[in-house]
Amino acid sequence: MNQDTTQHAHTKRNYKPAIIIITIIVNGIVILLSGLPGVENFNAFDITILPMMNAIFNSFTFLFLVGALAAILKKNVTVHRRFIYAAFTSTTLFLVTYVAYHFLSESTPYGGSGFMAGLYYFILITHIVLAAIIVPLALTSVARAWNMENERHRKIARWTMPIWLYVSITGVIVYLMISPYY
Known part of the structure; x- marks a missing residue:
């Protein structure tokens, strides 16, 4: 065993069960919500603000990840770690607003056609698959x-x-492409 492994062998934790459970819960909730009709006559607030918040949180995630990448390329582990934690925070906030929107509203269909529809669906499908991964x-x-x-x-x-950079930036692109149809 090398010195790094020896020093930290007693502190290693098995995170696999938690990772599996969190993955199943997060992806399960998203799959479940995609099939629900939304809450009928919800009018406590304008829920179309939630997709905009999703895009804002995705934008922050993207910027935090770029900062994390720049920091680790400069071998600044402390700053890298802080940016990664910030990215997890903004991603979590995204997830909360995403779940809230899709619980309260039915899906918004894309209204474009032709090349733009093909581009939109390509970005959307790759975004969804990679978001699950x-x-x-x-x-x-x-x-x-x-x-x-x-x-x-x-x-x-x-x-x-x-992959995380792609998912976060395509989340913003999907929002920009579908926002005229809310």
């Missing part, structure tokens, strides 16, 4: 960092970072 990837990445499994963290982060 990013949940366990991001959680595994952070768990490996917490366990000081630096080499394993780097290996998975090479996949996690670009």
